[in-house]
Amino acid sequence: MDITIHSSFLPQDDPDAALGFYRDTLGFEVRNDVGYNGLRWLTVGPVGQPATSIVLHPPAADPGITEDERRVIAEMMAKGNYGHIILATTDLETVFDKVQASGAEVVQEPTDQPYGVRDCAFRDPAGNLIRINQLD
Numbered sequence: 818m819d820i821t822i823h824s825s826f827l828p829q830d831d832p833d834a835a836l837g838f839y840r841d842t843l844g845f846e847v848r849n850d851v852g853y854n855g856l857r858w859l860t861v862g863p864v865g866q867p868a869t870s871i872v873l874h875p876p877a878a879d880p881g882i883t884e885d886e887r888r889v890i891a892e893m894m895a896k897g898n899y900g901h902i903i904l905a906t907t908d909l910e911t912v913f914d915k916v917q918a919s920g921a922e923v924v925q926e927p928t929d930q931p932y933g934v935r936d937c938a939f940r941d942p943a944g945n946l947i948r949i950n951q952l953d
Contacts, residue, residue: 824869827871828894828945829876834943838921838942839861847860848861859872859873860873903936924946934950
């Protein structure tokens with residue numbers, strides 16, 4: 818089978834802040850910026866990898882979500898435990914320094930994990946956990 822990851826979704830509650838983090842801090846390119854009914858969806862992805870994207874979406878835009886569910890989503894985002902993604906780089910220290918200098922919330926400095934990965938972690942402006950692994 819030939820299956821790849823095309824798009825992954827992360828919630829964002831401030832499109833301008835999300836754009837600043839993913840484009841300006843992480844260096845992702847903006848592939849789409851769509852507004853509808855006062856909401857905004859952003860599609861970003863790593864330069865040189867056009868087949869892999871992250872869609873930064875308004876978390877409660879699904880018409881099937883109840884008001885109680887919207888409240889729970891907002892609470893989980895505020896705690897930073899709603900969305901997460903793992904990225905990878907060949908130069909973890911440089912990426913860590915750049916993301917830290919941007920003012921992003923540091924969750925974990927570069928660390929050798931007992932399960933064999935060296936990584937660090939941040940929160941994006943919406944509170945999503947962004948882990949970054951060191952590639953060998």
